[in-house]
Amino acid sequence: MSVEPGSVRPGGRTARVRAAVLDAAGDALAEHGFAQLDLADIARRADVGKTTVYRRWGTVTNLVADLLLDMAEQSVSRADTGTLLGDLTANAHLVQRTLTDPRQGPLFKAIIAAAISDPRTAQALRHFYETRINEWAPCVTLAIERGEVPEDTDPHEVIRAVSAPLYYRLLVTGEDLDEAAADRAAQAAATAARAGTYHRSHS
Amino acid sequence: MSVEPGSVRPGGRTARVRAAVLDAAGDALAEHGFAQLDLADIARRADVGKTTVYRRWGTVTNLVADLLLDMAEQSVSRADTGTLLGDLTANAHLVQRTLTDPRQGPLFKAIIAAAISDPRTAQALRHFYETRINEWAPCVTLAIERGEVPEDTDPHEVIRAVSAPLYYRLLVTGEDLDEAAADRAAQAAATAARAGTYHRSHS
Numbered sequence: 170m171s172v173e174p175g176s177v178r179p180g181g182r183t184a185r186v187r188a189a190v191l192d193a194a195g196d197a198l199a200e201h202g203f204a205q206l207d208l209a210d211i212a213r214r215a216d217v218g219k220t221t222v223y224r225r226w227g228t229v230t231n232l233v234a235d236l237l238l239d240m241a242e243q244s245v246s247r248a249d250t251g252t253l254l255g256d257l258t259a260n261a262h263l264v265q266r267t268l269t270d271p272r273q274g275p276l277f278k279a280i281i282a283a284a285i286s287d288p289r290t291a292q293a294l295r296h297f298y299e300t301r302i303n304e305w306a307p308c309v310t311l312a313i314e315r316g317e318v319p320e321d322t323d324p325h326e327v328i329r330a331v332s333a334p335l336y337y338r339l340l341v342t343g344e345d346l347d348e349a350a351a352d353r354a355a356q357a358a359a360t361a362a363r364a365g366t367y368h369r370s371h372s
Numbered sequence: 373m374s375v376e377p378g379s380v381r382p383g384g385r386t387a388r389v390r391a392a393v394l395d396a397a398g399d400a401l402a403e404h405g406f407a408q409l410d411l412a413d414i415a416r417r418a419d420v421g422k423t424t425v426y427r428r429w430g431t432v433t434n435l436v437a438d439l440l441l442d443m444a445e446q447s448v449s450r451a452d453t454g455t456l457l458g459d460l461t462a463n464a465h466l467v468q469r470t471l472t473d474p475r476q477g478p479l480f481k482a483i484i485a486a487a488i489s490d491p492r493t494a495q496a497l498r499h500f501y502e503t504r505i506n507e508w509a510p511c512v513t514l515a516i517e518r519g520e521v522p523e524d525t526d527p528h529e530v531i532r533a534v535s536a537p538l539y540y541r542l543l544v545t546g547e548d549l550d551e552a553a554a555d556r557a558a559q560a561a562a563t564a565a566r567a568g569t570y571h572r573s574h575s
Contacts, residue, residue: 202489204407278488281543285485286405295546330560333540334533340484341539342532343498357533357564364563366556 189215190222191236198233199275203283203290208232233280234293241300247308253317253362256308257355261331265351268339281340302328309362318362326367330358392418393425394439401436402478406486406493411435436483437496444503450511456520456565459511460558464534468554471542484543505531512565521565529570533561 193214197206206229212222226232248259267273284291302325309324318327334354338344361367396417400409409432415425429435451462470476487494505528512527521530537557541547564570 204489282485282488285481285543286407291546294544298545326556329540329545330537332544334536336540336544337532337536340488340543341497341535342501343494353529353569357560357569360567360569361560361563366560366563 186215186217186221186225187235187239190217190226190232191239193217194229194232194236195272195276198236198279199272202279203229203233203287206233230287230289233283233290237280237293237297241297244301244304247305249308249311253308253312253315254355254359256305256312257327257331257359258352260305260308260328261335261351261355262348264332264335265346265348268335269346274339278339312362319365319368321369322362322365323367323369327358327362330361330367331355389418389420389424389428390438390442393420393429393435394442397432397435397439398475398479401439401482402475405482406432406436406490409436433490433492436486436493440483440496440500444500447504447507450508452511452514456511456515456518457558457562459508459515460530460534460562461555463508463511463531464538464554464558465551467535467538468549468551471538472549477542481542515565522568522571524572525565525568526570526572530561530565533564533570534558 190211193211194206196214197211208222208226208229209219211232212219215222222232226235245263248256250256250259268277280290280294284294305328306324309318309322309327312318313320313322313324331354334357335346335350338346338350344350393414396414397409400414400417411425411429411432412422414435415422418425425435429438448466451459453459453462471480483493483497487497508531509527512521512525512530515521516523516525516527534557537560538549538553541549541553547553
Protein backbone atom coordinates (compact mmCIF):
# COMPACT_ATOMS: atom_id res chain seq x y z
CA MET A 170 0.00 0.00 0.00
CA SER A 171 2.89 2.39 -0.63
CA VAL A 172 1.64 5.62 -2.15
CA GLU A 173 3.97 8.26 -3.65
CA PRO A 174 3.85 11.62 -1.84
CA GLY A 175 1.44 13.94 -3.58
CA SER A 176 -0.22 11.10 -5.52
CA VAL A 177 -3.21 10.81 -3.18
CA ARG A 178 -6.30 11.88 -5.11
CA PRO A 179 -9.57 12.94 -3.44
CA GLY A 180 -11.15 9.79 -2.10
CA GLY A 181 -7.74 8.12 -2.12
CA ARG A 182 -7.83 7.21 1.54
CA THR A 183 -11.29 5.67 1.28
CA ALA A 184 -10.18 3.57 -1.67
CA ARG A 185 -7.01 2.50 0.14
CA VAL A 186 -8.93 1.52 3.26
CA ARG A 187 -11.36 -0.50 1.15
CA ALA A 188 -8.51 -2.28 -0.66
CA ALA A 189 -6.74 -3.10 2.63
CA VAL A 190 -9.92 -4.38 4.28
CA LEU A 191 -10.99 -6.47 1.27
CA ASP A 192 -7.48 -7.93 1.04
CA ALA A 193 -7.60 -8.84 4.72
CA ALA A 194 -11.10 -10.31 4.37
CA GLY A 195 -9.94 -12.43 1.43
CA ASP A 196 -6.93 -13.68 3.40
CA ALA A 197 -9.08 -14.54 6.41
CA LEU A 198 -11.64 -16.34 4.23
CA ALA A 199 -8.97 -18.34 2.42
CA GLU A 200 -7.31 -19.31 5.72
CA HIS A 201 -10.25 -20.02 8.00
CA GLY A 202 -13.48 -20.02 5.98
CA PHE A 203 -16.63 -17.96 6.33
CA ALA A 204 -17.75 -19.25 9.74
CA GLN A 205 -14.64 -17.83 11.42
CA LEU A 206 -14.87 -14.37 9.83
CA ASP A 207 -14.81 -11.55 12.34
CA LEU A 208 -14.84 -7.82 11.54
CA ALA A 209 -12.56 -6.92 14.48
CA ASP A 210 -9.98 -9.49 13.33
CA ILE A 211 -10.18 -8.21 9.74
CA ALA A 212 -9.70 -4.60 10.94
CA ARG A 213 -6.58 -5.74 12.84
CA ARG A 214 -5.20 -7.61 9.80
CA ALA A 215 -5.87 -4.56 7.59
CA ASP A 216 -4.40 -2.16 10.17
CA VAL A 217 -7.60 -0.13 9.95
CA GLY A 218 -9.71 1.18 12.84
CA LYS A 219 -12.39 -1.24 14.00
CA THR A 220 -14.98 1.56 14.05
CA THR A 221 -14.29 2.36 10.39
CA VAL A 222 -14.88 -1.28 9.41
CA TYR A 223 -18.08 -1.59 11.47
CA ARG A 224 -19.43 1.72 10.15
CA ARG A 225 -18.64 0.98 6.51
CA TRP A 226 -19.63 -2.70 6.26
CA GLY A 227 -21.54 -3.51 9.45
CA THR A 228 -21.61 -7.30 8.93
CA VAL A 229 -19.32 -9.96 7.51
CA THR A 230 -22.02 -10.75 4.95
CA ASN A 231 -21.88 -7.17 3.64
CA LEU A 232 -18.11 -7.32 3.59
CA VAL A 233 -18.07 -10.55 1.57
CA ALA A 234 -20.63 -9.07 -0.85
CA ASP A 235 -18.32 -6.06 -1.33
CA LEU A 236 -15.34 -8.38 -1.81
CA LEU A 237 -17.24 -10.19 -4.59
CA LEU A 238 -18.12 -6.84 -6.18
CA ASP A 239 -14.43 -5.91 -6.16
CA MET A 240 -13.45 -9.32 -7.56
CA ALA A 241 -15.99 -8.85 -10.37
CA GLU A 242 -14.64 -5.35 -11.15
CA GLN A 243 -11.07 -6.65 -11.27
CA SER A 244 -11.75 -9.87 -13.17
CA VAL A 245 -9.70 -10.47 -16.30
CA SER A 246 -10.96 -9.17 -19.66
CA ARG A 247 -12.05 -11.68 -22.27
CA ALA A 248 -9.68 -13.07 -24.88
CA ASP A 249 -10.03 -12.49 -28.62
CA THR A 250 -8.00 -15.21 -30.34
CA GLY A 251 -10.08 -15.36 -33.52
CA THR A 252 -11.65 -18.78 -32.88
CA LEU A 253 -14.26 -20.00 -30.41
CA LEU A 254 -12.03 -22.85 -29.24
CA GLY A 255 -9.13 -20.44 -28.69
CA ASP A 256 -11.27 -18.03 -26.66
CA LEU A 257 -12.93 -20.78 -24.59
CA THR A 258 -9.54 -22.36 -23.91
CA ALA A 259 -8.21 -19.00 -22.66
CA ASN A 260 -11.26 -18.73 -20.38
CA ALA A 261 -10.87 -22.31 -19.13
CA HIS A 262 -7.18 -21.73 -18.32
CA LEU A 263 -8.10 -18.57 -16.43
CA VAL A 264 -10.71 -20.43 -14.36
CA GLN A 265 -8.32 -23.34 -13.78
CA ARG A 266 -5.48 -21.04 -12.66
CA THR A 267 -7.83 -19.14 -10.35
CA LEU A 268 -9.28 -22.25 -8.72
CA THR A 269 -5.84 -23.84 -8.21
CA ASP A 270 -4.22 -20.65 -6.92
CA PRO A 271 -3.12 -21.17 -3.29
CA ARG A 272 -5.07 -18.10 -2.13
CA GLN A 273 -7.90 -17.82 -4.68
CA GLY A 274 -8.86 -21.52 -4.64
CA PRO A 275 -9.62 -21.68 -0.89
CA LEU A 276 -11.23 -18.23 -1.13
CA PHE A 277 -13.71 -19.38 -3.80
CA LYS A 278 -14.43 -22.60 -1.91
CA ALA A 279 -15.13 -20.65 1.30
CA ILE A 280 -17.46 -18.20 -0.47
CA ILE A 281 -19.32 -20.96 -2.33
CA ALA A 282 -19.73 -22.96 0.89
CA ALA A 283 -21.12 -19.84 2.61
CA ALA A 284 -23.46 -19.14 -0.32
CA ILE A 285 -24.99 -22.62 0.03
CA SER A 286 -26.53 -21.65 3.36
CA ASP A 287 -26.67 -17.84 3.13
CA PRO A 288 -29.04 -16.30 0.52
CA ARG A 289 -27.38 -12.85 0.64
CA THR A 290 -23.95 -14.33 -0.12
CA ALA A 291 -25.56 -16.51 -2.82
CA GLN A 292 -26.97 -13.36 -4.44
CA ALA A 293 -23.57 -11.62 -4.35
CA LEU A 294 -21.92 -14.73 -5.79
CA ARG A 295 -24.47 -14.93 -8.62
CA HIS A 296 -23.82 -11.27 -9.40
CA PHE A 297 -20.08 -12.01 -9.59
CA TYR A 298 -20.63 -14.84 -12.08
CA GLU A 299 -23.08 -12.75 -14.14
CA THR A 300 -20.39 -10.09 -14.50
CA ARG A 301 -17.79 -12.65 -15.55
CA ILE A 302 -20.17 -14.39 -17.96
CA ASN A 303 -21.20 -11.03 -19.50
CA GLU A 304 -17.51 -10.23 -19.98
CA TRP A 305 -16.84 -13.48 -21.89
CA ALA A 306 -20.16 -13.89 -23.74
CA PRO A 307 -18.99 -11.78 -26.74
CA CYS A 308 -16.56 -14.63 -27.58
CA VAL A 309 -19.65 -16.63 -28.54
CA THR A 310 -21.39 -13.70 -30.26
CA LEU A 311 -18.28 -13.27 -32.43
CA ALA A 312 -18.30 -17.02 -33.17
CA ILE A 313 -21.94 -16.68 -34.31
CA GLU A 314 -20.92 -13.79 -36.59
CA ARG A 315 -18.07 -15.87 -38.00
CA GLY A 316 -20.52 -18.71 -38.65
CA GLU A 317 -18.69 -21.08 -36.26
CA VAL A 318 -21.83 -21.89 -34.25
CA PRO A 319 -25.58 -21.72 -35.04
CA GLU A 320 -27.23 -18.28 -34.86
CA ASP A 321 -29.56 -19.14 -31.97
CA THR A 322 -26.71 -20.25 -29.67
CA ASP A 323 -27.07 -18.92 -26.10
CA PRO A 324 -23.68 -17.24 -25.39
CA HIS A 325 -24.12 -17.34 -21.60
CA GLU A 326 -24.85 -21.06 -21.64
CA VAL A 327 -21.65 -21.77 -23.61
CA ILE A 328 -19.51 -19.77 -21.17
CA ARG A 329 -21.12 -21.56 -18.21
CA ALA A 330 -20.45 -24.92 -19.88
CA VAL A 331 -16.71 -24.16 -19.85
CA SER A 332 -16.64 -23.50 -16.10
CA ALA A 333 -19.00 -26.28 -14.98
CA PRO A 334 -16.63 -29.29 -15.16
CA LEU A 335 -13.88 -27.31 -13.42
CA TYR A 336 -16.10 -26.26 -10.50
CA TYR A 337 -17.55 -29.79 -10.35
CA ARG A 338 -14.02 -31.16 -9.84
CA LEU A 339 -13.21 -28.49 -7.26
CA LEU A 340 -16.40 -28.82 -5.21
CA VAL A 341 -17.68 -32.35 -5.70
CA THR A 342 -15.32 -35.02 -6.99
CA GLY A 343 -12.06 -33.48 -5.76
CA GLU A 344 -10.05 -34.63 -8.79
CA ASP A 345 -6.99 -32.79 -10.05
CA LEU A 346 -7.75 -29.51 -11.72
CA ASP A 347 -4.97 -29.53 -14.29
CA GLU A 348 -4.49 -27.85 -17.66
CA ALA A 349 -5.69 -30.98 -19.43
CA ALA A 350 -9.01 -30.68 -17.58
CA ALA A 351 -9.26 -27.06 -18.70
CA ASP A 352 -8.45 -27.92 -22.33
CA ARG A 353 -11.06 -30.66 -22.28
CA ALA A 354 -13.72 -28.39 -20.75
CA ALA A 355 -13.16 -25.82 -23.50
CA GLN A 356 -13.13 -28.47 -26.24
CA ALA A 357 -16.35 -30.09 -25.00
CA ALA A 358 -18.15 -26.73 -24.82
CA ALA A 359 -16.94 -25.67 -28.29
CA THR A 360 -17.89 -29.04 -29.83
CA ALA A 361 -21.37 -29.06 -28.27
CA ALA A 362 -21.88 -25.40 -29.25
CA ARG A 363 -20.96 -26.12 -32.88
CA ALA A 364 -23.42 -29.05 -32.88
CA GLY A 365 -26.22 -26.71 -31.74
CA THR A 366 -26.61 -28.04 -28.19
CA TYR A 367 -26.81 -24.57 -26.65
CA HIS A 368 -29.86 -23.33 -28.59
CA ARG A 369 -31.64 -20.50 -26.81
CA SER A 370 -34.97 -22.33 -27.15
CA HIS A 371 -33.72 -25.14 -24.88
CA SER A 372 -33.33 -22.96 -21.82
CA MET B 373 -40.77 -49.17 10.07
CA SER B 374 -43.61 -51.69 10.55
CA VAL B 375 -42.26 -55.23 10.70
CA GLU B 376 -44.48 -58.30 10.40
CA PRO B 377 -44.37 -60.57 13.48
CA GLY B 378 -41.87 -63.34 12.91
CA SER B 379 -40.19 -61.52 10.03
CA VAL B 380 -37.32 -60.14 12.07
CA ARG B 381 -34.12 -61.78 10.88
CA PRO B 382 -30.88 -61.93 12.87
CA GLY B 383 -29.41 -58.45 12.65
CA GLY B 384 -32.86 -57.06 11.91
CA ARG B 385 -32.89 -54.70 14.85
CA THR B 386 -29.42 -53.38 14.06
CA ALA B 387 -30.44 -52.71 10.47
CA ARG B 388 -33.67 -51.02 11.60
CA VAL B 389 -31.82 -48.79 14.06
CA ARG B 390 -29.33 -47.82 11.34
CA ALA B 391 -32.14 -47.01 8.90
CA ALA B 392 -33.99 -44.89 11.48
CA VAL B 393 -30.85 -43.00 12.52
CA LEU B 394 -29.68 -42.37 8.94
CA ASP B 395 -33.18 -41.15 8.02
CA ALA B 396 -33.16 -38.78 10.98
CA ALA B 397 -29.65 -37.57 10.13
CA GLY B 398 -30.73 -36.90 6.53
CA ASP B 399 -33.78 -34.95 7.72
CA ALA B 400 -31.70 -32.88 10.14
CA LEU B 401 -29.08 -32.15 7.47
CA ALA B 402 -31.70 -31.12 4.92
CA GLU B 403 -33.43 -28.87 7.47
CA HIS B 404 -30.55 -27.23 9.31
CA GLY B 405 -27.28 -28.08 7.56
CA PHE B 406 -24.14 -29.76 8.83
CA ALA B 407 -23.10 -27.15 11.41
CA GLN B 408 -26.27 -27.75 13.45
CA LEU B 409 -26.02 -31.57 13.47
CA ASP B 410 -26.15 -33.07 16.93
CA LEU B 411 -26.10 -36.79 17.78
CA ALA B 412 -28.46 -36.40 20.75
CA ASP B 413 -31.00 -34.56 18.57
CA ILE B 414 -30.72 -37.23 15.87
CA ALA B 415 -31.24 -39.99 18.46
CA ARG B 416 -34.41 -38.20 19.63
CA ARG B 417 -35.70 -37.79 16.06
CA ALA B 418 -34.99 -41.47 15.34
CA ASP B 419 -36.52 -42.59 18.66
CA VAL B 420 -33.33 -44.50 19.39
CA GLY B 421 -31.30 -44.47 22.61
CA LYS B 422 -28.63 -41.76 22.72
CA THR B 423 -26.06 -44.27 23.99
CA THR B 424 -26.66 -46.52 20.99
CA VAL B 425 -26.04 -43.62 18.60
CA TYR B 426 -22.88 -42.46 20.42
CA ARG B 427 -21.52 -46.03 20.65
CA ARG B 428 -22.20 -46.88 17.02
CA TRP B 429 -21.20 -43.62 15.27
CA GLY B 430 -19.37 -41.54 17.87
CA THR B 431 -19.26 -38.31 15.81
CA VAL B 432 -21.52 -36.51 13.34
CA THR B 433 -18.75 -36.85 10.75
CA ASN B 434 -18.87 -40.67 11.08
CA LEU B 435 -22.64 -40.56 10.86
CA VAL B 436 -22.61 -38.48 7.67
CA ALA B 437 -19.99 -40.83 6.17
CA ASP B 438 -22.30 -43.78 6.95
CA LEU B 439 -25.25 -41.88 5.45
CA LEU B 440 -23.27 -41.41 2.22
CA LEU B 441 -22.38 -45.11 2.22
CA ASP B 442 -26.06 -45.97 2.53
CA MET B 443 -26.99 -43.48 -0.21
CA ALA B 444 -24.38 -45.07 -2.49
CA GLU B 445 -25.74 -48.58 -1.77
CA GLN B 446 -29.28 -47.46 -2.51
CA SER B 447 -28.54 -45.36 -5.57
CA VAL B 448 -30.50 -46.12 -8.73
CA SER B 449 -29.17 -48.70 -11.20
CA ARG B 450 -27.99 -47.51 -14.60
CA ALA B 451 -30.27 -47.36 -17.61
CA ASP B 452 -29.82 -49.46 -20.75
CA THR B 453 -31.78 -47.73 -23.51
CA GLY B 454 -29.62 -48.92 -26.40
CA THR B 455 -28.05 -45.53 -27.22
CA LEU B 456 -25.50 -43.37 -25.41
CA LEU B 457 -27.75 -40.30 -25.61
CA GLY B 458 -30.67 -42.28 -24.17
CA ASP B 459 -28.60 -43.59 -21.27
CA LEU B 460 -26.98 -40.23 -20.50
CA THR B 461 -30.38 -38.53 -20.65
CA ALA B 462 -31.76 -41.06 -18.14
CA ASN B 463 -28.79 -40.33 -15.87
CA ALA B 464 -29.17 -36.55 -16.25
CA HIS B 465 -32.88 -36.77 -15.38
CA LEU B 466 -32.04 -38.84 -12.32
CA VAL B 467 -29.48 -36.27 -11.14
CA GLN B 468 -31.88 -33.40 -11.90
CA ARG B 469 -34.75 -35.03 -9.99
CA THR B 470 -32.47 -35.78 -7.04
CA LEU B 471 -31.04 -32.27 -6.82
CA THR B 472 -34.50 -30.62 -7.11
CA ASP B 473 -36.16 -33.00 -4.65
CA PRO B 474 -37.35 -30.99 -1.60
CA ARG B 475 -35.45 -33.29 0.78
CA GLN B 476 -32.55 -34.59 -1.33
CA GLY B 477 -31.59 -31.20 -2.82
CA PRO B 478 -30.93 -29.47 0.52
CA LEU B 479 -29.33 -32.70 1.80
CA PHE B 480 -26.78 -32.76 -1.04
CA LYS B 481 -26.10 -29.04 -0.65
CA ALA B 482 -25.49 -29.46 3.09
CA ILE B 483 -23.12 -32.40 2.58
CA ILE B 484 -21.20 -30.67 -0.22
CA ALA B 485 -20.85 -27.50 1.89
CA ALA B 486 -19.54 -29.61 4.78
CA ALA B 487 -17.11 -31.46 2.48
CA ILE B 488 -15.59 -28.14 1.39
CA SER B 489 -14.13 -27.62 4.87
CA ASP B 490 -14.02 -31.18 6.25
CA PRO B 491 -11.58 -33.65 4.58
CA ARG B 492 -13.26 -36.73 6.10
CA THR B 493 -16.66 -35.74 4.69
CA ALA B 494 -14.97 -34.88 1.38
CA GLN B 495 -13.54 -38.41 1.27
CA ALA B 496 -16.94 -39.98 2.00
CA LEU B 497 -18.53 -37.77 -0.66
CA ARG B 498 -15.92 -38.76 -3.24
CA HIS B 499 -16.58 -42.43 -2.43
CA PHE B 500 -20.31 -41.84 -3.01
CA TYR B 501 -19.65 -40.33 -6.45
CA GLU B 502 -17.17 -43.08 -7.36
CA THR B 503 -19.87 -45.66 -6.66
CA ARG B 504 -22.41 -43.77 -8.76
CA ILE B 505 -19.97 -43.20 -11.61
CA ASN B 506 -18.92 -46.88 -11.57
CA GLU B 507 -22.60 -47.84 -11.77
CA TRP B 508 -23.20 -45.70 -14.88
CA ALA B 509 -19.82 -46.08 -16.65
CA PRO B 510 -20.94 -49.28 -18.51
CA CYS B 511 -23.32 -47.05 -20.55
CA VAL B 512 -20.19 -45.62 -22.17
CA THR B 513 -18.42 -48.99 -22.45
CA LEU B 514 -21.48 -50.31 -24.32
CA ALA B 515 -21.41 -47.22 -26.57
CA ILE B 516 -17.75 -47.99 -27.36
CA GLU B 517 -18.73 -51.58 -28.24
CA ARG B 518 -21.54 -50.30 -30.46
CA GLY B 519 -19.04 -47.96 -32.18
CA GLU B 520 -20.90 -44.83 -31.08
CA VAL B 521 -17.82 -43.23 -29.51
CA PRO B 522 -14.06 -43.70 -30.04
CA GLU B 523 -12.44 -46.73 -28.39
CA ASP B 524 -10.18 -44.75 -26.08
CA THR B 525 -13.07 -42.78 -24.52
CA ASP B 526 -12.83 -42.48 -20.72
CA PRO B 527 -16.24 -43.71 -19.46
CA HIS B 528 -15.91 -42.03 -16.05
CA GLU B 529 -15.14 -38.67 -17.62
CA VAL B 530 -18.28 -38.86 -19.80
CA ILE B 531 -20.50 -39.67 -16.80
CA ARG B 532 -18.95 -36.80 -14.83
CA ALA B 533 -19.56 -34.45 -17.78
CA VAL B 534 -23.31 -35.14 -17.53
CA SER B 535 -23.48 -34.17 -13.85
CA ALA B 536 -21.12 -31.17 -13.94
CA PRO B 537 -23.49 -28.52 -15.43
CA LEU B 538 -26.29 -29.60 -13.08
CA TYR B 539 -24.16 -29.31 -9.95
CA TYR B 540 -22.70 -26.03 -11.25
CA ARG B 541 -26.24 -24.61 -11.45
CA LEU B 542 -27.13 -25.95 -8.01
CA LEU B 543 -23.99 -24.76 -6.22
CA VAL B 544 -22.68 -21.77 -8.11
CA THR B 545 -24.99 -19.88 -10.45
CA GLY B 546 -28.30 -20.80 -8.78
CA GLU B 547 -30.23 -21.04 -12.05
CA ASP B 548 -33.27 -23.26 -12.51
CA LEU B 549 -32.46 -26.94 -12.64
CA ASP B 550 -35.17 -28.02 -15.05
CA GLU B 551 -35.56 -30.96 -17.42
CA ALA B 552 -34.30 -28.83 -20.30
CA ALA B 553 -31.03 -28.31 -18.41
CA ALA B 554 -30.77 -32.08 -17.90
CA ASP B 555 -31.47 -32.82 -21.59
CA ARG B 556 -28.85 -30.30 -22.61
CA ALA B 557 -26.24 -31.70 -20.19
CA ALA B 558 -26.75 -35.19 -21.64
CA GLN B 559 -26.69 -33.94 -25.22
CA ALA B 560 -23.50 -31.92 -24.70
CA ALA B 561 -21.72 -34.90 -23.08
CA ALA B 562 -22.84 -37.31 -25.82
CA THR B 563 -21.83 -34.90 -28.60
CA ALA B 564 -18.40 -34.20 -27.09
CA ALA B 565 -17.88 -37.95 -26.44
CA ARG B 566 -18.70 -38.81 -30.06
CA ALA B 567 -16.23 -36.14 -31.22
CA GLY B 568 -13.48 -37.77 -29.13
CA THR B 569 -13.16 -35.07 -26.46
CA TYR B 570 -13.03 -37.58 -23.59
CA HIS B 571 -9.94 -39.50 -24.77
CA ARG B 572 -8.23 -41.35 -21.92
CA SER B 573 -4.88 -39.80 -22.87
CA HIS B 574 -6.16 -36.32 -22.02
CA SER B 575 -6.64 -37.02 -18.32
